[in-house]
Amino acid sequence: MTREEYLKQRNELMNAIDVLIGCGQIDEANAKMAEVEVLDGQYEAERTARANAEALRQTGCVAPEPVRNILDIAGEQAVSDNGAAVEPENAIYERAFYNYMTGRSLTVDEQNVFDRINEPLRNSTQTVEDHQILVPESTVQTIWMEMERLHPIIADVGMTHVPGDIKIIKDDDSAGTDAEWITETDTPSDEAINTSVVELNGHELVKSITISWKLKKMSMADFLNYIAKKIARKMGNALAAGFVVGKGTPGESDSHKAQPLGIVTALEKEVSTPQVVTYSTSDALTFKKVTEAFAKIKSGYISGAAIYSNNKTIWETLANMMDGNDRPYFVPDPTSGGVGRMFGLVVKEESAMPDGAALIGCPAEGYTANVNENITMYTEDHVKARTTDYMGYAIIDGTVLDTKAFALVKKS
Incomplete structure (x- = not known):
């Protein structure tokens, strides 16, 4: 499974x-x-x-897959004519990437592998393609794992990795009729299936970090791990914010940059906000208000749902909700995949959530995102300051598939 x-x-x-x-x-x-x-x-x-x-696969002889990623091909174990093992190209490329990023010279083998793997990027239409470098797969995985660790909404969203813009057909028949039982002489009733198309385009996500030349003297493992975690923290913050409160594609009168459409944004933009429950200082958050929010989620979504709030809201608001016997509804439980449980759902700390708000829902079913172009890296040296800029770059988009998969409780 x-x-x-x-x-x-x-x-x-x-x-x-x-x-x-x-x-x-x-x-x-x-x-x-x-x-x-x-x-x-x-x-x-x-x-x-x-x-x-x-x-076993790594030590055996396996027929190649018909379609493979360039870094997967680079990772295959080659054998020379005399039968001796040859260093996998992914290991050579990782070392070449480290040497390039830290200003060290590359060996002939490293330069050849480096040029071949980055050749597709050199032929792209990006504005600064000469400085765009493919990040080693191990480092990309570290970046994504760190982003998911810091932001559960990124880990829970249904994300695909398809190059270019994509279109997704979604079913809009939330209230359609079910199948019916008939006899041999009955004629089944016809019903049109209403669908719509969701388009995911390429929105550029970038983040630059600056390090001193002294830090470039770190070992390869330490340097790659350091860069990965720095980029992951900064890009993860922006990506999570996009999934939660992103403003979407700007219209003619909008001034914001193109970005994913956030779940909270989509719920608040609906006419009469049917998926939103509010409370205030004079109208406190109660058991009844939370159950009202639960009732707004369409059947079938609640089994995979969780509650997302930032740290302040969890411990100042959710954790202080009491029943009639002054017992908290919130139960701390770091082993559950979040920070606790409440009303049968895992409570997850998501810093991208606004203060005073709790999002209940199932991002894996109700939201979709696509990585149009995976994380690449740009580098630029500043001689006078003796620093180097490293910029992570990716093209990602996301949008809500079904607002009925979510309910928002917020302080008005």
Whole structure:
């Protein structure tokens, strides 16, 4: 099973356990806990098997895939005519990338691999293509993993990696009729299926960091890790903000830059804001208001949903909601995939959320994003200041597929 399937099944089981415990059905809850342990073991066994299979694949002779990424091809283990192993090109490229980024000289092999892998970028139409460098796959993975660690909304969004603009057909029949039971002489009724097209275009996301020449003396592993985490933090902040409060593609009268359409933005732009529940200083956030928000989410989405709020809102507002016996609804639980649980859902700290707001929903189903061009890097030296600028660059877009997959609770 995939990681997403595993997490979905596990969350459903944990939600069921919370309900059973709340109803006093302890034996049934214990049985569900045993199912969770079995599921965990199954997923871990599958993951171990995949890792072992990959290890065997690296040592064996495997027919090439018909379509492969250039860095995947570079990572293949080559063998010389005399049978001796040759260093994989991805390892050569990683070293060449490090040497180039730190101003060191490249060997002939490194320069050849560096030029060949970056040749597609040299033929692109970017304005500064001569300085655009493909980031090694291991470093790209580190950047994305760090962005997902810092921003759960990035990890939870259904994201594709398709070059160029894409169109997604979505079903708009939220209130269509279901199938019907008929006899042999009956004629089934016809119903048109209403669909619309969502377009994801290329919006440029950039972030530059500046480091001193002294830091460029770090070892290759330390330098690549340092750059990856710096770029991930800055780009991750902007990308998460785009997914949450992004303003979308500007119209003729708008002055903002093109960016993804955020979930909160889409909910607040709807006529009469049907998916928004408000509270205020004089009208406090209550159990009834939260359940009102839950009721706004269409059936089928709640099983994969979570609650997203920033740190201040979680600990000043959500954690202080009490029932009639002064018991908090919020239960701290860092092992759940967030910082706690509330009303059966995981509460996740998302710094991109506005103060006083909580987003309830399922980004994996209700939101879509596409990475038009994965993260590349630009570099520029400043001799007088003895510093170097490193700029991460990517082309990404995102938009809401179904506002009924979300509900927003906010302070008015």
